[in-house]
Amino acid sequence: MAHFLRAHHMGPQALFLLRFLVSFKGKHSAPALFAAIEETRGRYHYAHHLFDDLIIAYTDCGFISDAIQCLRLLVRKGSLDYHAPSRGCGYLFEKMMKFSSSWAVWLFYLEILDCGYPPYVYNFNVLMHRFCREGKINDAQMVFDEITKRGLRPSVVSFNTLINGYCKSGNLEEGFRLKRIMERSGMCTPDVFTYSVLISGLCKECKVDDAHKLFDEMCERDLVPNDFTFTALIDGQCKNGRVYMAMEMYQMMLRKGIKPDLVMYNTLINGLCKVGNLSEARKFVDEMRMRGLKPDKITYTTLIDGCFKEGDLESAMELRKGMIKEGIELDIVAFTALISGLCREGRIVDAERTMREMLSAGMKPDDATYTMVIDGFCKLGDLKMGFKLLREIQRDGCMPNVATYNALMNGLCKKGQMKNANMLLDAMLNLGVAPDDITYNILLEGHCMHGNPEDFHKLRSEKGLVSDYASYASLVGKSIKSSKDQEKR
Numbered sequence: 391m392a393h394f395l396r397a398h399h400m401g402p403q404a405l406f407l408l409r410f411l412v413s414f415k416g417k418h419s420a421p422a423l424f425a426a427i428e429e430t431r432g433r434y435h436y437a438h439h440l441f442d443d444l445i446i447a448y449t450d451c452g453f454i455s456d457a458i459q460c461l462r463l464l465v466r467k468g469s470l471d472y473h474a475p476s477r478g479c480g481y482l483f484e485k486m487m488k489f490s491s492s493w494a495v496w497l498f499y500l501e502i503l504d505c506g507y508p509p510y511v512y513n514f515n516v517l518m519h520r521f522c523r524e525g526k527i528n529d530a531q532m533v534f535d536e537i538t539k540r541g542l543r544p545s546v547v548s549f550n551t552l553i554n555g556y557c558k559s560g561n562l563e564e565g566f567r568l569k570r571i572m573e574r575s576g577m578c579t580p581d582v583f584t585y586s587v588l589i590s591g592l593c594k595e596c597k598v599d600d601a602h603k604l605f606d607e608m609c610e611r612d613l614v615p616n617d618f619t620f621t622a623l624i625d626g627q628c629k630n631g632r633v634y635m636a637m638e639m640y641q642m643m644l645r646k647g648i649k650p651d652l653v654m655y656n657t658l659i660n661g662l663c664k665v666g667n668l669s670e671a672r673k674f675v676d677e678m679r680m681r682g683l684k685p686d687k688i689t690y691t692t693l694i695d696g697c698f699k700e701g702d703l704e705s706a707m708e709l710r711k712g713m714i715k716e717g718i719e720l721d722i723v724a725f726t727a728l729i730s731g732l733c734r735e736g737r738i739v740d741a742e743r744t745m746r747e748m749l750s751a752g753m754k755p756d757d758a759t760y761t762m763v764i765d766g767f768c769k770l771g772d773l774k775m776g777f778k779l780l781r782e783i784q785r786d787g788c789m790p791n792v793a794t795y796n797a798l799m800n801g802l803c804k805k806g807q808m809k810n811a812n813m814l815l816d817a818m819l820n821l822g823v824a825p826d827d828i829t830y831n832i833l834l835e836g837h838c839m840h841g842n843p844e845d846f847h848k849l850r851s852e853k854g855l856v857s858d859y860a861s862y863a864s865l866v867g868k869s870i871k872s873s874k875d876q877e878k879r
C-alpha cells in the first residue's frame with residue numbers, strides 16, 4: 391500500500407502509513423520493515439523514496455538507532471548506487487543536532503558524508519560551535535580540518551568560531567595563528583568579529599596595549615568596531631586601572647554611533663571610583679540617565695563605596711536615599727559598604743541604625759561588620775550599647791568570635807571596669823571562644839592600670855606570660871600596638 395501511495399504521488403499518506411507501522415512494530419524493527427519494503431518493491435519506480443520515509447518515520451518515533459540502521463542496511467545492499475537517502479539523512483541529522491551528544495552527531499555526520507550526503511560548511515560550523523561551547527577545542531579543530539578534507543573551504547564563520555573557541559580556552563596564540571592563515575590563504579579575510587574576539591582575549595590577559603594595536607589595525611582596514619569590541623576594550627582598560635583611556639574609548643564609541651549599555655557604564659563608574667574621581671563618576675550616572683538607562687544596584691553600591699573611600703559621607707547617604715526612592719533594594723554588599731563606611735567615619739549611631747535595617751531586611755551582617763559597630767560603641771564609651779548589640783546578635787543565632795569579645799574587653803578595660811572584664815573572660819571561656827594574645831594583652835594592660843595587683847599576678851601566673859620586667863614591657867608595647875591595629879580595623 392505504501393508503494394502504491396508513493397507511486398500515486400501521495401507522499402504524506404505513505405509516510406503516515408509507515409509511521410503507523412513503525413509505532414506498531416516498535417524498537418528494533420528496522421531489519422523487518424526494511425526487508426518488507428525491499429520484497430514488495432516489485433515494479434514500483436518510486437520505491438527509493440520509501441527508504442527515506444522509513445528513516446523519517448523512525449526518527450519521528452524517536453527510534454534513532456533504528457533510523458541509523460535503515461541507512462546502514464541500504465549501504466550494505468548497495469542500493470546507494472542509484473539513490474542516497476539524502477532526505478531521510480538530512481531529517482535525522484537535524485533531529486540528532488537537537489537531541490544527541492556532539493560526538494554522536496559528529497560520527498553520524500561523517501557516516502552520511504561517506505554515503506554521499508552533500509557536505510555543507512554550515513553543518514561543520516554548527517558542529518564546531520557545539521564542541522567549542524562544551525570546551526572541547528581539540529574536537530572543534532578536528533571538525534575544522536575535516537572541512538578541507540571534504541573539498542570545501544572554511545568560511546569566515548568557520549574561522550571565527552574556532553578562533554573564539556581558542557580564545558575562550560585561553561589559547562590566544564592559536565587564535566592569532568588562525569588569523570594569519572586566514573589572511574594568507576586568501577579564502578576569506580578577518581572581519582569585525584575576528585578582531586573583537588581577539589581583542590577581548592588580549593584584554594582578558596591584561597595585554598591592553600596589544601589589544602589597542604589590534605584595534606588600530608582593524609580601523610585601518612576600514613572595519614567598523616561594534617559594541618562587543620568596545621565593551622572588551624573599555625573593560626580591559628578599566629581592569630588595568632587606566633580608566634581615562636577607557637573614557638577615550640567611550641567617547642570614540644559614541645562618535646561611531648554605538649549605544650553604550652548598563653554594564654559598560656557600571657564598568658566605567660567602577661573604574662572612576664577606584665581612582666577616586668567621583669565627580670566624573672557622577673557625571674556618568676547623569677549621562678546614563680539621559681540615555682534612558684536606570685542605574686542599578688551595582689551602580690549604586692559602587693558609588694556608595696567610592697564616596698566612603700573619599701570620606702564623602704553626605705553623598706553616600708544621599709545615594710542611599712536615591713536607591714530607596716527608586717525602589718532598589720540594598721543587598722549584603724551595599725549594606726556592608728554603608729555600615730563599614732559609617733563606622734570608619736565614626737558615625738556609629740547611623741551605622742547601628744543601618745545594621746538594624748539590614749537585619750530587618752532579612753540579611754545577617756558578617757562577623758567583621760557587627761564587630762566594627764560594637765567596637766565603635768565601645769570606643770565611644772557606650773559599653774551598654776555594645777553589650778546590647780552582642781546579646782542581640784547572639785539571639786539572632788550568630789556566634790561572635792574572639793575579635794568581637796576583644797572589642798568589648800577593650801572597652802571595659804579602658805573604663806577600668808576590671809571586674810566586668812574578668813566576667814567577660816569567663817563568659818567567653820564558657821561559650822568556648824578561646825581568648826587570643828590580644829585578649830590577654832588588653833586584660834594585662836587593664837589590670838596594670840586599674841586593677842588590683844593580685845588579679846594581675848593571678849592572670850600572669852595563669853598564663854605564664856610574663857616572667858620578667860623586660861617581657862612585660864614588650865607585652866605592654868604589643869598591647870598598645872594591637873589596640874591600634876584594632877582601631878585601624
Ligand SMILES: *[C@@H]1O[C@H](CO)[C@@H](O)[C@H](O)[C@H]1NC(C)=O
Nearest residue numbers: 634637665666667668669670
Ligand atoms: C576626573 O576626570 C575628569 C575627566 O577626565 C578630569 O577632567 C578631572 O580632572 C578628574 N578629576 C580628578 C580629581 O582626578
